Amino acid sequence: MMEKIDKRDRAKVFRARLTAAMTESATSQSALARRAGVDRSTLSQLLKSDGARLPNAQLVAECAAALGVSADWLLGLSDRPEQAADLVAAAMKITQAPRADVDEQIFAWHQEAEGYKIRHVPTGLPDMFKTDDVLRWEYGPSLGRSTDQAVGASRDRLDWIRSARSDYEIAMPLFELHSFAQGAGYYAGLDVPTRHAQLDHIAALTDQLYPTLRVHLFDARRLYSAPVTVFGPLLAVLYLGQNYMAFRDTERVQFMSRHFDLLVREARIGSRDLIPHLDELRALIG
Numbered sequence: 001m002m003e004k005i006d007k008r009d010r011a012k013v014f015r016a017r018l019t020a021a022m023t024e025s026a027t028s029q030s031a032l033a034r035r036a037g038v039d040r041s042t043l044s045q046l047l048k049s050d051g052a053r054l055p056n057a058q059l060v061a062e063c064a065a066a067l068g069v070s071a072d073w074l075l076g077l078s079d080r081p082e083q084a085a086d087l088v089a090a091a092m093k094i095t096q097a098p099r100a101d102v103d104e105q106i107f108a109w110h111q112e113a114e115g116y117k118i119r120h121v122p123t124g125l126p127d128m129f130k131t132d133d134v135l136r137w138e139y140g141p142s143l144g145r146s147t148d149q150a151v152g153a154s155r156d157r158l159d160w161i162r163s164a165r166s167d168y169e170i171a172m173p174l175f176e177l178h179s180f181a182q183g184a185g186y187y188a189g190l191d192v193p194t195r196h197a198q199l200d201h202i203a204a205l206t207d208q209l210y211p212t213l214r215v216h217l218f219d220a221r222r223l224y225s226a227p228v229t230v231f232g233p234l235l236a237v238l239y240l241g242q243n244y245m246a247f248r249d250t251e252r253v254q255f256m257s258r259h260f261d262l263l264v265r266e267a268r269i270g271s272r273d274l275i276p277h278l279d280e281l282r283a284l285i286g
Helices: 007-024 029-036 040-048 057-067 084-091 104-112 132-163 174-182 192-209 250-265 271-285
Strands: 092-096 118-121 168-173 213-218 228-231 235-239 243-247
Touching (some): 007 040, 029 057, 104 235, 118 250, 168 174, 168 250, 174 192, 192 213, 213 250
Antiparallel strands (some): 092 243, 228 235, 235 243
């Protein structure tokens, strides 16, 4: 609940913020009076008075619109000067998502969150874990010559994880690794040696990078998750297929963080048990 303040103090806040907004936008008293539809003397009295006088709602709204700030901010009801539409635009942004993880935007988000914990629910196997052979098999049909970019980007992401001061936690559905090991569904047609090498590669990486890198496997029959990445307290990004939907407002970032933490708490295979589980899957391949 917002703290109630005295009318005199609110009037003082209004005068200070109105003056600041005029200075920021290089708007004179005469220009603001014209745009707000009042006499210059009326505006001058508001700015010079040291009493408890506040303008009516209409004048506050006109001044806010003329100066490009919110009425709530002028009255001390918000600490953000942006108007509601601008706040929404800043809080949520939709950007294009390439077929492979080769875009600069997603990497920039990782770098922005350096030092914070990054939580990630991938669409399948994390690209940064994939061997070159798996990347070329997966992206070759859609990317053609730019498959090498996907390989390079994945190596760059892995190198960043090795050197960054960030914890990286991944939650995946159990069926993803099982389908991969069996060469079923999405992974149909992927040969046995490539699947063997991939499982060995994941085991080696998670062993080398633990505890900075932790991988958990949850049961999608009990809990579902869309692909999402939470970059510390700064940003949460949903993957929609053709686009990323990025949220920067605290409430949604915290909501998605709690969702991820639930996946970890309810995981069937925790990070400490991942390597033995990978060994079991490798044995199933034969």
